[in-house]
Amino acid sequence: MTKRMLIATLALIGLFVAIYLALYKLGMLGELSCSVGSCETVQMSPWAIFLGLPVAVWGVGFYVVTFAVALVGVQERFADARGISIALVALTGWGVLFSAWLTYLELFVIHAICQWCVVSAIIVLGLFVLSVLDLRENGELHRGHWTTEELAS
Amino acid sequence: MVKPKKKPPARGFYLVLGAIAFVGLVALIYVLTRPTTPAAAITVDPDAPVGEAQAYIMGDTTAPVKILEFADYQCPACANFAVLTEPDVRRRIVEQGLASYHFYDFPLPQHRNSVPASLAAACAADQGRYWDMHDRIFAGQNEWAYARNPKGALRGYAREAGLELGAWEACYDEGRHLGRIQANAALGQRMGVGSTPTFIINGRVITGDQGYDRLRALVDSAAARAGAGAGGAGTAGAAR
Numbered sequence: 001m002t003k004r005m006l007i008a009t010l011a012l013i014g015l016f017v018a019i020y021l022a023l024y025k026l027g028m029l030g031e032l033s034c035s036v037g038s039c040e041t042v043q044m045s046p047w048a049i050f051l052g053l054p055v056a057v058w059g060v061g062f063y064v065v066t067f068a069v070a071l072v073g074v075q076e077r078f079a080d081a082r083g084i085s086i087a088l089v090a091l092t093g094w095g096v097l098f099s100a101w102l103t104y105l106e107l108f109v110i111h112a113i114c115q116w117c118v119v120s121a122i123i124v125l126g127l128f129v130l131s132v133l134d135l136r137e138n139g140e141l142h143r144g145h146w147t148t149e150e151l152a153s
Numbered sequence: 154m155v156k157p158k159k160k161p162p163a164r165g166f167y168l169v170l171g172a173i174a175f176v177g178l179v180a181l182i183y184v185l186t187r188p189t190t191p192a193a194a195i196t197v198d199p200d201a202p203v204g205e206a207q208a209y210i211m212g213d214t215t216a217p218v219k220i221l222e223f224a225d226y227q228c229p230a231c232a233n234f235a236v237l238t239e240p241d242v243r244r245r246i247v248e249q250g251l252a253s254y255h256f257y258d259f260p261l262p263q264h265r266n267s268v269p270a271s272l273a274a275a276c277a278a279d280q281g282r283y284w285d286m287h288d289r290i291f292a293g294q295n296e297w298a299y300a301r302n303p304k305g306a307l308r309g310y311a312r313e314a315g316l317e318l319g320a321w322e323a324c325y326d327e328g329r330h331l332g333r334i335q336a337n338a339a340l341g342q343r344m345g346v347g348s349t350p351t352f353i354i355n356g357r358v359i360t361g362d363q364g365y366d367r368l369r370a371l372v373d374s375a376a377a378r379a380g381a382g383a384g385g386a387g388t389a390g391a392a393r
Contacts, residue, residue, distance in 0.1 A: 005166045012170060016177035020184065028185065074166070 003134035007088060007127055008070035011063050014123040018059035021116055025054040042114035047105045055102065059120060066091050066127060085138045088131035095124040206340035207333050208255035209274075209283050211247055217379040218252035218372050221353040223259035223341040226270035226290050227298045228349045230362040235291035241365040252354075252372050256287065257337040259349050266303045268334060273307035275330035276321050277314060285314040355379060
């Protein structure tokens with residue numbers, strides 16, 4: 001599997017976690033399955049809403065976009081496209097920052113941990129690391145003179 | 154150097170994605186359709202003898218105005234009122250002798266943790282700390298409202314309020330005041346209460362969260378009517 005395939009796979013897993021939390025937040029589930037921590041305390045806190053939308057719904061959007069970009073990136077046409085790598089790093093970098101802020105809120109403001117939020121944060125971190133590795137792979141600019149073989153390839 | 158062209162996506166990759174999507178969908182369908190388990194919900198037996206409605210009272214009951222509040226501990230609007238407005242009402246109306254304050258439980262059926270919260274407060278009343286518990290329960294609504302079992306949070310409040318925990322827990326576990334809670338709710342229904350919070354100020358019914366100024370105006374108006382001998386103590390019989 002290439003890095004982008006791993007990114008798409010992880011993003012799909014994250015998408016289901018986010019959908020699960022979003023369904024709860026939208027009142028479509030009775031209660032959260034939460035064997036570790038206090039998911040409901042976190043989900044009912046004022047910080048579970050961001051710019052008028054539940055954080056989990058933002059998460060669904062994030063994973064959908066990341067999944068779609070990575071899926072495009074695995075197609076042969078775009079396999080070497082550096083723009084895809086940059087987009088993935090930008091997306092997942094933003095995701096890492098947002099997750100770090102949420103984790104800070106859980107630990108030091110809400111004083112409760114939501115296991116699904118932790119799972120999502122780990123996934124986002126994994127996505128970011130893979131995206132950076134992918135960018136390094138696709139990011140090497142051509143240096144020096146072109147050889148005729150290279151030009152003809 | 155030119156890197157070799159990457160291979161097109163392997164079939165195995167799409168199979169993995171398909172497997173994850175399948176498992177995820179099945180899991181979501183399962184959690185959406187499974188029956189909810191009201192594991193720790195305290196339910197009130199509809200056939201149990203209904204006790205006598207009995208408010209929790211603050212202030213001088215001979216004051217010219219009686220403010221009755223029918224509230225649900227799990228209702229967000231009730232919590233807003235309790236946290237933001239009620240301190241002013243106590244200090245500037247009740248403590249000034251302008252009105253007495255009568256709190257009645259009105260647990261709504263859709264709030265599964267409301268009755269346990271009412272019970273926790275009622276058990277604190279046994280030790281003379283009703284209002285401490287009332288304030289703490291409302292202030293911490295987010296901590297217990299959707300908990301599978303709210304007892305842990307409620308017991309924490311009892312500890313913070315300095316209650317004798319053994320006695321409080323015995324009262325809570327045996328549901329000692331469920332009859333009173335049920336009776337308070339029944340009184341509300343007889344008086345036409347349909348939502349929370351509902352205030353009845355010398356007979357005048359006001360629904361929804363109220364700001365201090367609005368309540369104060371209603372109390373002043375009721376006091377003026379009472380002072381003018383126009384009556385207005387129509388609800389006095391309900392309060393104790």
